[in-house]
Amino acid sequence: MTADAIVLGAGIIGVSTALQLARRGKSVVLVDRRGPGEETSFGNAGLIQREGVVPYGFPQQFGLIMRYALNNRIDAHFHWRAIPSVSSFLAKYWWHSNLSRHQLIARAYAPLIEHSISTHNELIEEAGAEDLIAKDGWTEVFRTSAKRDGELKEAARLHKEYGVVFKELTPAELSKEEPSLSNDFVGALKWEDPWSVRDPYALTMAYVRLFEKLGGRVLKGDAKSLSQTSTGWRVVAGEGTVEAKDVVVALGPWSDTVTKPLGYRFLVGVKRGYHMHYGTQGNAKLNGWTMDAERGYFLAPMNQGIRLTTGAEFALRDAQKTPVQLDRAETVARSIFPLAERLDPEPWMGARPCTPDMMPVIGEAPRHKGLWFAFGHAHHGLTLGPITGQVIAEAIAGEKTRIDISAYRPDRFAA
Numbered sequence: 001m002t003a004d005a006i007v008l009g010a011g012i013i014g015v016s017t018a019l020q021l022a023r024r025g026k027s028v029v030l031v032d033r034r035g036p037g038e039e040t041s042f043g044n045a046g047l048i049q050r051e052g053v054v055p056y057g058f059p060q061q062f063g064l065i066m067r068y069a070l071n072n073r074i075d076a077h078f079h080w081r082a083i084p085s086v087s088s089f090l091a092k093y094w095w096h097s098n099l100s101r102h103q104l105i106a107r108a109y110a111p112l113i114e115h116s117i118s119t120h121n122e123l124i125e126e127a128g129a130e131d132l133i134a135k136d137g138w139t140e141v142f143r144t145s146a147k148r149d150g151e152l153k154e155a156a157r158l159h160k161e162y163g164v165v166f167k168e169l170t171p172a173e174l175s176k177e178e179p180s181l182s183n184d185f186v187g188a189l190k191w192e193d194p195w196s197v198r199d200p201y202a203l204t205m206a207y208v209r210l211f212e213k214l215g216g217r218v219l220k221g222d223a224k225s226l227s228q229t230s231t232g233w234r235v236v237a238g239e240g241t242v243e244a245k246d247v248v249v250a251l252g253p254w255s256d257t258v259t260k261p262l263g264y265r266f267l268v269g270v271k272r273g274y275h276m277h278y279g280t281q282g283n284a285k286l287n288g289w290t291m292d293a294e295r296g297y298f299l300a301p302m303n304q305g306i307r308l309t310t311g312a313e314f315a316l317r318d319a320q321k322t323p324v325q326l327d328r329a330e331t332v333a334r335s336i337f338p339l340a341e342r343l344d345p346e347p348w349m350g351a352r353p354c355t356p357d358m359m360p361v362i363g364e365a366p367r368h369k370g371l372w373f374a375f376g377h378a379h380h381g382l383t384l385g386p387i388t389g390q391v392i393a394e395a396i397a398g399e400k401t402r403i404d405i406s407a408y409r410p411d412r413f414a415a
Contacts (some may be wrong), residue, residue: 004246023398049383092267297333
């Protein structure tokens with residue numbers, strides 16, 4: 001089989017990229033070892049985070065780092081045995097998170113975030129997936145006035161510099177919006193720009209159906225079989241092989257299975273995360289996506305039930321599940337909202353691919369013509385899928401990209 005392009009990886013980044021290429025008249029084959037959207041893209045808080053212009057940094061305060069070292073928190077957990085393997089990544093992640101460097105990174109990162117809603121909207125409308133979307137933002141709830149005031153101050157800065165929209169909620173206003181929440185909170189911050197997705201997997205599949213409607217093909221295959229030909233690239237997929245002039249590596253935390261054999265050494269860490277769905281007791285209802293800011297977990301009213309998501313677990317990508325954060329979060333969450341029984345047979349776990357400078361790798365490989373990279377989106381894979389796909393598709397087509405993507409170029413830290 002021949003095509004104009006092969007996309008390796010059928011998470012939200014790969015699906016969006018394949019779809020954006022197909023929308024531009026390219027013949028595209030999307031290849032994954034599993035079905036689309038079944039890995040990292042399956043489980044997340046379901047947010048298109050237009051407010052997320054500042055990527056999640058590594059703590060800089062010594063006291064806070066020491067508290068994390070106790071390894072008993074919800075928002076972060078680590079495997080001691082993984083530390084030697086991830087220490088280089090963590091050291092550079094900490095270095096890039098210095099205040100001045102972090103602010104420079106945010107300015108380079110913001111253009112991607114600024115187009116997150118508009119590019120999703122184009123695909124959502126074409127895919128007929130409007131029923132999966134809520135357009136009323138999300139809320140951080142605060143247990144202390146110190147945390148509330150600090151976050152409101154930062155929100156005001158982001159509004160001034162990046163135009164994000166928010167409002168402060170008093171305890172009474174919060175109670176009116178979320179009457180089933182406990183009275184543990186001194187107030188809240190509501191981010192008004194973001195959209196919420198009631199079923200991220202279903203949205204990914206809606207994009208897949210649109211891709212197939214435009215002539216795209218989805219095949220199961222092994223990305224490790226990728227090889228270069230005299231005219232482009234070949235991969236074993238389906239019942240045979242697929243050849244194309246261009247290939248996009250959108251394999252998330254597994255991208256190294258392709259990049260390393262080709263001689264590229266990206267320093268990509270993994271932040272694993274967990275989720276579980278719950279029923280609700282009695283007539284309790286969660287109206288919107290809610291984060292317990294001081295504890296570091298999310299409650300999201302998904303189609304499958306109330307989804308409880310955890311923070312980051314630093315571990316080897318393929319290590320066994322250790323959902324201790326989920327257990328900790330569940331205990332706290334039950335004290336503020338009347339969760340009922342667990343609805344899933346076991347906790348879901350995914351692995352977010354993270355670069356030390358907190359920006360994704362987007363662009364053409366420096367030493368191989370027709371080889372493109374689109375991975376490393378950390379917490380914002382769902383948010384940035386369509387805009388990433390658009391700029392990659394534009395670059396492959398030789399068009400001017402919607403935004404300048406030089407800050408995300410692969411050669412900025414690749415060996």
